[in-house]
Amino acid sequence: MGDVLLDSGILDQIQSLVFDASQVVSYKWLSRKFSVSSNAAKRILQEFAKQNEGNKVEVVYTVSGWSKCEPRAYSVQLVPKAKLHDAKHEFDGSASHHVYSVQPCLPKDPAQLFIGEYVQAQELFLQPLDVNNCLRDNRFGSVSYSHVSRDIGGSKSVIDKHKGMPSSSVPLSSKTAAGSITPKLEPQALQPTPSNPVSQKEAAVKNTVAVAVAKGENSSKNSTTIGVPTKAGTENVVTEKKKTGATGGGSSLANLWGRAPAKVKDTTPPETTAKPVRVSGDEAEPSSDEEAGIRAMENDGSEPGKAGNRAMENDGSELSSDQEASDFARIRRCQAAKNGKGRKRQVVFDEDLSDDEDVMNSQVAINLASPLPFKKKPQVKTDEPKKMKAEVKIDHTGPTEMEIDEEKKTISNLQSDVVASILEISSKPVESSGGVKREAESESGPGTSAQPPSGPKRKKVFKTRINESGKEVTEVVWETNGVEEISEGKPAPVADKVPVPPAVSKVPAERPSAPAKAPQKTTAKGPGKAGGKAAAKGPGQGSLLSFFNKKT
Amino acid sequence: MDVEMDPSVIPRLHAPYLSQDQKYGLSMQRYKGQQYSQLYFIRIVTIRQHLTPAAQQRWPSLPVCNILALEEGKTCVVVGTLYKQMQLKPSVLDEYSKERSVVPLATPSKFTHNDDYLILEDESGRVKLTGGAILASTYVTGVVVAVVGQEEKDGEFLVKDVLVAGLPPQKPLPSNTDEDKFVLFVSGLKIGGHGTNPLDLQLLVDHVTGHLGEEEEQSLSSQIVRVVIAGGSLDLHTSVSNGQPMSAKNQSKLVEPVKELDLVLTQIAAAVPVDIMPGVNDPANFSLPQQPLHKCLFPGASMYNTFVSATNPHQFELDGAVFLGTSGQNIDDLDKYSEAEDRLDFMERTLMWRHLAPTAPDTLGCYPFTDRDPFILESCPHVYFCGNQPQYGSRLVTGPSGQKVRLVCIPKFHTTSTAVLVNLKDLDCFVLKVSTESLIL
Numbered sequence: 001m002g003d004v005l006l007d008s009g010i011l012d013q014i015q016s017l018v019f020d021a022s023q024v025v026s027y028k029w030l031s032r033k034f035s036v037s038s039n040a041a042k043r044i045l046q047e048f049a050k051q052n053e054g055n056k057v058e059v060v061y062t063v064s065g066w067s068k069c070e071p072r073a074y075s076v077q078l079v080p081k082a083k084l085h086d087a088k089h090e091f092d093g094s095a096s097h098h099v100y101s102v103q104p105c106l107p108k109d110p111a112q113l114f115i116g117e118y119v120q121a122q123e124l125f126l127q128p129l130d131v132n133n134c135l136r137d138n139r140f141g142s143v144s145y146s147h148v149s150r151d152i153g154g155s156k157s158v159i160d161k162h163k164g165m166p167s168s169s170v171p172l173s174s175k176t177a178a179g180s181i182t183p184k185l186e187p188q189a190l191q192p193t194p195s196n197p198v199s200q201k202e203a204a205v206k207n208t209v210a211v212a213v214a215k216g217e218n219s220s221k222n223s224t225t226i227g228v229p230t231k232a233g234t235e236n237v238v239t240e241k242k243k244t245g246a247t248g249g250g251s252s253l254a255n256l257w258g259r260a261p262a263k264v265k266d267t268t269p270p271e272t273t274a275k276p277v278r279v280s281g282d283e284a285e286p287s288s289d290e291e292a293g294i295r296a297m298e299n300d301g302s303e304p305g306k307a308g309n310r311a312m313e314n315d316g317s318e319l320s321s322d323q324e325a326s327d328f329a330r331i332r333r334c335q336a337a338k339n340g341k342g343r344k345r346q347v348v349f350d351e352d353l354s355d356d357e358d359v360m361n362s363q364v365a366i367n368l369a370s371p372l373p374f375k376k377k378p379q380v381k382t383d384e385p386k387k388m389k390a391e392v393k394i395d396h397t398g399p400t401e402m403e404i405d406e407e408k409k410t411i412s413n414l415q416s417d418v419v420a421s422i423l424e425i426s427s428k429p430v431e432s433s434g435g436v437k438r439e440a441e442s443e444s445g446p447g448t449s450a451q452p453p454s455g456p457k458r459k460k461v462f463k464t465r466i467n468e469s470g471k472e473v474t475e476v477v478w479e480t481n482g483v484e485e486i487s488e489g490k491p492a493p494v495a496d497k498v499p500v501p502p503a504v505s506k507v508p509a510e511r512p513s514a515p516a517k518a519p520q521k522t523t524a525k526g527p528g529k530a531g532g533k534a535a536a537k538g539p540g541q542g543s544l545l546s547f548f549n550k551k552t
Numbered sequence: 553m554d555v556e557m558d559p560s561v562i563p564r565l566h567a568p569y570l571s572q573d574q575k576y577g578l579s580m581q582r583y584k585g586q587q588y589s590q591l592y593f594i595r596i597v598t599i600r601q602h603l604t605p606a607a608q609q610r611w612p613s614l615p616v617c618n619i620l621a622l623e624e625g626k627t628c629v630v631v632g633t634l635y636k637q638m639q640l641k642p643s644v645l646d647e648y649s650k651e652r653s654v655v656p657l658a659t660p661s662k663f664t665h666n667d668d669y670l671i672l673e674d675e676s677g678r679v680k681l682t683g684g685a686i687l688a689s690t691y692v693t694g695v696v697v698a699v700v701g702q703e704e705k706d707g708e709f710l711v712k713d714v715l716v717a718g719l720p721p722q723k724p725l726p727s728n729t730d731e732d733k734f735v736l737f738v739s740g741l742k743i744g745g746h747g748t749n750p751l752d753l754q755l756l757v758d759h760v761t762g763h764l765g766e767e768e769e770q771s772l773s774s775q776i777v778r779v780v781i782a783g784g785s786l787d788l789h790t791s792v793s794n795g796q797p798m799s800a801k802n803q804s805k806l807v808e809p810v811k812e813l814d815l816v817l818t819q820i821a822a823a824v825p826v827d828i829m830p831g832v833n834d835p836a837n838f839s840l841p842q843q844p845l846h847k848c849l850f851p852g853a854s855m856y857n858t859f860v861s862a863t864n865p866h867q868f869e870l871d872g873a874v875f876l877g878t879s880g881q882n883i884d885d886l887d888k889y890s891e892a893e894d895r896l897d898f899m900e901r902t903l904m905w906r907h908l909a910p911t912a913p914d915t916l917g918c919y920p921f922t923d924r925d926p927f928i929l930e931s932c933p934h935v936y937f938c939g940n941q942p943q944y945g946s947r948l949v950t951g952p953s954g955q956k957v958r959l960v961c962i963p964k965f966h967t968t969s970t971a972v973l974v975n976l977k978d979l980d981c982f983v984l985k986v987s988t989e990s991l992i993l
Contacts, residue, residue, distance in 0.1 A: 028763055038763040060991065062755075064765045071944065072982040074772065074973075076759055078751070079990040087990060096766040110991040114751040125815050125852060136852075138822040143762025143774040145564040145823055149857045 010034060014048050018057060018102055026101035029117045031140045032124070038140045045099040058106050060113065063087050065095030078113070080106055562762070562770055564824060565733050567777040567871040567976060569860075575926045576841035576863035578919060588913045590922040592633060592694070596674060598928050599696040599906060600631045602717045607631070607698040610715060614700065620676035622703045630709070631698045632674040634681075634691050638889065640665050641915075664689055664891055672699060672709065679703070683711040689891040690901070694910035717906040719951035722932035726872035731977065733777045735870060736760060736984070738971040739831065739879065739939030740964030743816070744809025745787030748966040755986040756971060757816055761823035776973070778870060779820055782939025782962050783831020783879025785813055810835070810849050817853035825858040829866045831879035831940060839917030840881060840909055841865050841926060865908055865927065871976050876929075877937030877960075882909035884940070885916045896947045899938055899959045903929065903949065932957060935974055940964050944972060946981050 014030070017023045031041035049059045059081045067075040067090060078100055079087040088095045101113055124135035130152045134140055137150075466472055604616055607629045616629045640663040668688040670681040686699065698715040738756065742748050758764040762773045786809050792802040820826045830836030830845050837843055842864030847854040854861070862868075867876045886898040889911060902908055908927035912918035932951065937960040945961035958979040963970050974981040 028758065031763075062764060064759075064769045067985070071946070073970075073985050074982060075985045075987065076755055076764060076769075077987045077990060078755065083990050094768075096768055098766060106991065108992075110988040111749055111751045113991070114754055117754070118750070121815060121819070125818060129851070129855065135819065136822055138761050138819070141762040141823055142561055142770045143564050143823065144561045145566075145858075147566055147825075147858070148822060150822075150855050151857065152855060 010044055011048055011051065014044070014102065015052070018104055019055075022104045024101050024103040024107070024113050024116050026113060026117050027099060028140075029101075029120055032120055032134050035134070036140070037142065039142055041140075042098045045102055048102055049099055052102075057102055057104065059102050060100045060106070061097045062100045063091070063095050063097040065091040066093070068092045078110065562774040564762075564774045565731060565777050567733050569778065569825065570869040571860065571862070572867040572869060572874075573844075573863045575924070576865050576867070578841065578843055581919065581921070583920070586920050586922050588918075588920050591913060591918070591920060591925055593675075594921070594923075594925045595694070595907070595928065596631070596633050596696050598925065599717050602906065603631050603696065603698045603715065606718070607700075607715055611700060616698075618676045619672065619674050619679050622679065622709070624703045624705060627700065627702045627712075629698055629700050630672060630674070630679075631696070632672040632678075634693060634695045634697060635671040635673055635678070636668055636688060636691060636693045636889070637671060638663055638665060638668045641889070662888055664889065672697075679707070679709045681711050682708045686711045686714045692886060692890045692911050693914040694912070695905050695907065697905075716904050719903055719949070719953075719955045719957070720906055720929045720932045721953065722934070722951070722955040722957070723874070725934050725956065725979070732775050733871065733976040734775050734973040735875070735935075735976065736776050736779045736971050736973050737782055737877075737937055737939070737960060737962045738779070738965050739782035739941075739962045740784035740966050741781065741813070741816075742784060742787045742964070742966035743813045744789070745966060748787070749969070749988065750812075751988050752969045752986050753816060753965070755988070756965075756969075756984070757819050759984065759986070761819055776824055777976070779824055779826040780866070780875075780877075780937070781826065781828045782866075782877060782937060783829050783834060783864065784940045784964065785828065785831065786810060786834050788833065788835065814850040814852045817850055817859065818856075821853045821856035821859040825860070826853075827860045827862045827866065827868070829862045829877075829879050829939070830864050832881060832884075836864070839919050840878075840912055841919065842879070867933070873935065873976050873979075874931070874933040875935045875937065876908075876933035877935070878908065878939065880938050880940035880962075881916060882911070882927075883938045885909070885911045889915060894945060895938070895941050895961045896945045896959050899936060899961070900947070900949055903932070903936060903957060903959075934958065934979060935960065937962055937972075937974075943968065944970055944983055946972070948979065 010030075014025050017025050025045070027038060027041040027045050030036070030044060031038045034041070036044070045059075049057070061079050061081065061084050062076065063079055063084065064074070064076040067073045069090075075091070077087055084097065088097070103113070107113060121135055124133045127133055132150070137148075138145075462474055462476055607614075607616055611629055614627060614629050616631065619630060619632060622628070622630070642663065670686060670688050670691060671678050672681050681699065681701075682704070683701065685701075686697075691697070696717065699709070699711045700713045700715070701709055701711040704710050741753060743750075743753070755764065759769065759773055760776055760779060762770050764770075765773075788809060789805050792798065792805055798806070817826060817828065828845060830842040834842075834845060835849065836845055844861035844863055847861060850859070850861075853859045864881075865876065865878050867874065869875070882902065883895055883898045886892075886901070887895070890898075892898050892901070902910070906929045907925075908929060909916055909918070910927075912927065913920065932955045934956065935958045939962045941961040941963055943961065944963045945959075947959045949955075949957045949959060951957070956979060958974060958981060960972055960974060960981060962972050965971065969986050971984045972981060973984055
């Protein structure tokens with residue numbers, strides 16, 4: 001067998017991995033990669049080490065045996081080739097050894113030997129639970145245990161290693177004999193091992209992404225994924241994500257979760273704050289924060305926009321708009337047409353609040369518990385179509401951006417689905433979007449700015465205070481994920497603000513200007529937001545300062 | 553090179569397993585504000601049942617009386633619970649007196665002192681023990697003993713001899729197996745901890761699962777019938793949780809080691825049965841008995857029938873051999889409040905005292921049981937192990953009525969890279985040491 005295997009390309013591949021990609025190839029990685037048993041993999045590496053004796057390749061051996069020293073101990077050591085001879089002296093009698101790994105040079109930290117293997121193991125580990133792969137049945141190990149069974153949510157699957165072994169190895173040798181060098185030799189035998197040698201490193205860096213991908217994948221998909229691993233660029237990922245979104249277990253549920261924030265959003269007056277977030281995102285962290293902005297915009301734009309529009313047409317017959325609010329599809333359709341207005345509407349909302357302060361207050365207080373009840377608010381606000389119109393004019397400052405956002409919207413929608421499907425539990429919609437961010441981010445490396453990854457991180461925060469008229473007001477603040485956090489974003493208290501009526505009412509004159517500024521981009525964001533915040537929160541909370549601190 | 557590609561796969565040996573963790577379970581307990589008095593009461597009543605006959609047998613001429621009935625100058629046997637008066641014993645009140653205290657408050661890791669003395673208590677009263685026959689340094693609070701002696705003029709009790717409960721009866725080790733079957737013990741993996749080497753752990757896993765080595769090593773691996781992880785598996789960065797809502801970054805920081813452990817457990821469980829016990833810093837309850845780590849922590853591993861999440865004193869029967877052990881809290885606590893040459897002595901003492909954790913509930917957290925004291929040893933295990941110890945140690949203790957107990961100190965893996973294997977057949981044991989030190993240039 002060996003020769004067949006060796007002649008047929010595995011050795012060449014190891015060669016290219018070691019010398020070109022400077023990768024550590026350990027026997028276990030090899031065995032999982034090429035679906036051979038561990039023992040066979042050791043022999044392949046042995047052969048490789050022999051062939052490349054003169055070359056610059058470092059071989060690490062495992063030496064094991066009974067050690068001479070007390071107490072009685074069986075010792076397993078990893079030693080570099082240079083020390084192999086000495087190491088064997090420490091053993092009592094016959095120590096056995098085999099190649100553990102080959103690599104271009106010895107890493108300073110021994111744990112480096114382990115990284116490739118660990119990444120691979122994680123990929124296997126994170127495959128859907130019903131997939132049975134070589135990590136889960138230990139099929140490449142040389143010791144079988146017949147009493148193991150794995151319970152996949154009810155149906156027990158007895159792991160039979162004996163079955164696994166031949167199916168994995170036999171087809172392999174035949175294939176390799178035919179000269180195929182593709183790493184995915186036998187999709188069903190080698191259960192999804194998405195990355196190919198070259199992209200392995202990539203995978204190491206963004207392994208979470210791979211994870212995300214791998215999760216949704218079943219084996220049939222896997223083949224396609226493997227087919228194009230080297231250009232794991234954006235589109236590739238996107239398509240994969242789409243797939244996952246579409247095929248993922250509870251996609252309908254996922255939709256729900258993915259969408260839920262939008263609902264919440266619409267009642268808030270994010271105009272002032274959400275905009276700046278996006279702007280800042282454009283600068284600091286193109287992909288993810290942009291996305292955040294987009295989301296906010298989309299959400300803001302969708303419902304209120306429609307509602308506002310409707311208000312103009314129907315003179316405030318809100319019921320219909322509410323119903324529509326729950327209908328995502330329609331929202332999306334309308335959004336394109338009306339998003340500009342939608343943004344303004346929030347301003348109106350604030351104005352309205354000043355009028356109906358008491359009503360609003362009570363509503364806020366009641367509805368805080370869950371995002372859904374906020375749906376009702378548009379009713380209150382849109383009572384005054386005229387004002388809306390007025391606002392519309394004022395707010396027409398940043399239309400281009402809005403359009404861009406629209407385009408991106410679909411993508412982000414998709415991703416939100418993915419997001420939700422990935423996070424199985426995701427009890428809170430908010431968190432679901434937040435949790436995934438990390439994964440999405442890591443993939444959106446350079447040049448992916450056009451393609452926004454998953455949603456922003458938001459945290460719902462309740463703040464209670466006493467307003468001027470001595471009433472207790474509880475506000476819900478959506479803290480949008482921070483601008484400065486790049487890798488794993490901590491939610492910075494940049495907030496899409498939720499109705500904070502009274503403070504706004506105090507400064508009606510300022511209102512239009514503050515929000516209007518926001519869309520004007522970049523530098524304006526600070527003041528714009530500050531204005532919004534200060535107005536909303538009132539002085540004395542210290543949040544203004546803290547906000548600036550975070551920002552810089 | 554023209555051998556067949558898959559060398560014959562070695563079948564792993566199997567040993568029937570019976571968990572005996574029920575008595576450490578808390579699921580039936582309802583806390584109603586009870587105190588620890590019942591626990592001490594049950595303890596003295598239960599152990600006295602064994603001590604009184606033993607004392608009568610040993611000193612047939614002497615009466616057994618309670619503390620209230622002591623008379624000056626009259627020699628008798630008294631059975632009671634020891635209380636150790638320790639001047640260095642930390643007290644919660646010290647925190648409040650800190651500002652005003654003149655003496656600097658040292659915070660030693662060991663609280664023993666030459667001036668410590670013992671007090672014997674039973675239901676009727678308490679008496680101070682004197683005399684060289686009973687050393688305060690070897691005993692701790694909570695041990696039930698019988699002492700022989702007489703009351704002195706000053707009301708102290710001069711001890712002439714001490715009797716402890718001794719090894720409990722043991723059921724014979726079945727000798728029907730002639731195969732070598734091993735149980736592998738490991739503790740203190742400390743995944744996620746600073747400076748732990750994941751490669752060492754992976755080597756261990758590879759050995760256990762039969763990947764590593766040539767035929768000899770793999771046949772050795774095939775004889776491992778069970779892996780027991782005796783606590784200390786995780787090193788969670790709990791500092792990030794301060795009661796506030798946690799950022800996603802911190803969440804993942806906190807969760808990452810758990811996921812890693814799940815991966816390790818999955819690999820092991822796919823190949824060999826594995827028990828995991830909670831330890832000091834693991835995400836389980838603090839007080840003994842610690843309840844099993846929740847399965848939702850290990851979504852991958854918990855799908856296997858081979859995966860067992862166990863309580864902290866963990867007792868099970870494997871092929872007829874009884875195993876009992878802890879993650880080390882009881883022994884660590886004894887080390888703080890008493891003295892011995894090594895950890896095995898502490899372990900042996902707990903067996904002799906017939907109590908796994910005498911310092912509970914005094915200095916060791918413990919659930920206030922009202923119906924039983926689960927730490928009392930009714931029967932003697934064949935293997936008594938203790939996790940998270942500084943170094944490996946092993947001793948075979950033989951009892952007067954033929955009991956044979958293998959004591960095993962399981963060293964912390966993250967510092968020693970050592971696991972311990974115990975042979976079911978003859979209770980022999982040896983260590984498995986993995987090492988990657990040679991790789992460091």
